[in-house]
Amino acid sequence: MIKEIHAETVLKKRTFAHSQVSSSDWGKITNELNIEVVPVATLGVAAGEGAQVDPFDWARVLRADQEIALTEEQQRKAYIEYVESNIGSVLTEKELCVYGAEKKQTLLSVRVPGHDIEFVGTTDLLILRNTVLKDPSGVLFLPGVQMLIEVKKKVEPRNNFQALSELVALDLRANGPVMALLTDLNKNWVFFWVADKKSNSVLIHRVFIDNPGDGFEVIKTLLRQPSADSDAEIEIPYFECPLKRLKLRSALPIVTEGVC
Numbered sequence: 001m002i003k004e005i006h007a008e009t010v011l012k013k014r015t016f017a018h019s020q021v022s023s024s025d026w027g028k029i030t031n032e033l034n035i036e037v038v039p040v041a042t043l044g045v046a047a048g049e050g051a052q053v054d055p056f057d058w059a060r061v062l063r064a065d066q067e068i069a070l071t072e073e074q075q076r077k078a079y080i081e082y083v084e085s086n087i088g089s090v091l092t093e094k095e096l097c098v099y100g101a102e103k104k105q106t107l108l109s110v111r112v113p114g115h116d117i118e119f120v121g122t123t124d125l126l127i128l129r130n131t132v133l134k135d136p137s138g139v140l141f142l143p144g145v146q147m148l149i150e151v152k153k154k155v156e157p158r159n160n161f162q163a164l165s166e167l168v169a170l171d172l173r174a175n176g177p178v179m180a181l182l183t184d185l186n187k188n189w190v191f192f193w194v195a196d197k198k199s200n201s202v203l204i205h206r207v208f209i210d211n212p213g214d215g216f217e218v219i220k221t222l223l224r225q226p227s228a229d230s231d232a233e234i235e236i237p238y239f240e241c242p243l244k245r246l247k248l249r250s251a252l253p254i255v256t257e258g259v260c
Contacts, residue, residue: 013117014028014116015118015119015120016117018120018122018123018166019162025165026164029117032115032117033168033202035168036198036204037204037205038204040239040240042238043238043240051217053211055185055187056079057078058070075153076102080098080100080125083098083149086212087216087219087220090219090224091127096130096146097128099126099127099128099133099139101123104122108166115252119168123149123170126147129144142170142173145170145176145178147181147219148167148179148180149180150166153184155182155190160206162182163190164192164204171194171247177193178193178245179222185212187211189212190207190208191206191207191218192205193205195245196246202246209238217237217238218236218238221237222234
């Protein structure tokens with residue numbers, strides 16, 4: 001009898017790899033967890049008020065009229081430096097760092113409490129406490145993690161589901177509320193966060209910004225918030241309404257099985 005119950009539980013478990021989450025997969029996840037993604041408007045009149053920032057170059061011109069593409073590893077190093085250079089003052093002030101997480105293959109692997117859903121995989125970048133630079137193994141505990149960044153050379157619609165999947169996993173693993181960013185570091189800056197609970201639904205808000213200057217301004221404003229005020233509403237540049245964040249664990253429906 002025990003073996004039968006165990007076998008049934010194993011068969012029921014659904015595993016989703018972040019990098020492979022499709023529209024169909026996300027539909028199954030939202031149905032199970034009662035998640036709704038809500039687009040949030042931006043204030044167009046405020047756009048551009050942030051510092052002018054050049055978009056990230058996915059290739060480098062080494063000599064006149066000759067453009068040579070970077071290798072994947074070179075690109076990774078270059079975009080980490082690009083992000084660091086544009087939020088460096090806040091990183092220093094808050095003792096944070098931009099951490100390349102792509103090689104930590106199980107960093108965002110987690111099972112959803114009370115549900116037969118498991119996420120596996122990682123993300124590209126994390127912004128978290130800079131102690132991980134001296135203690136690399138400490139990244140497993142995600143100290144002071146603030147947000148994840150999923151970087152794509154070309155952002156496609158399906159990439160939204162990967163970023164959403166990573167957001168859910170990071171929120172479940174982190175101590176405090178977090179945010180996810182899907183970006184090509186050019187004209188696509190898509191922010192996601194767990195915002196509220198309405199009736200039985202968990203609301204994840206989504207904001208689109210179309211330039212690096214405004215995108216980095218959002219990141220810097222978020223990182224400047226005192227950790228003690230994680231439940232407070234945050235006035236974010238270009239967002240129509242104050243940003244409110246909620247921990248996913250407190251909002252998810254809990255499935256309980258009857259006991260005979």
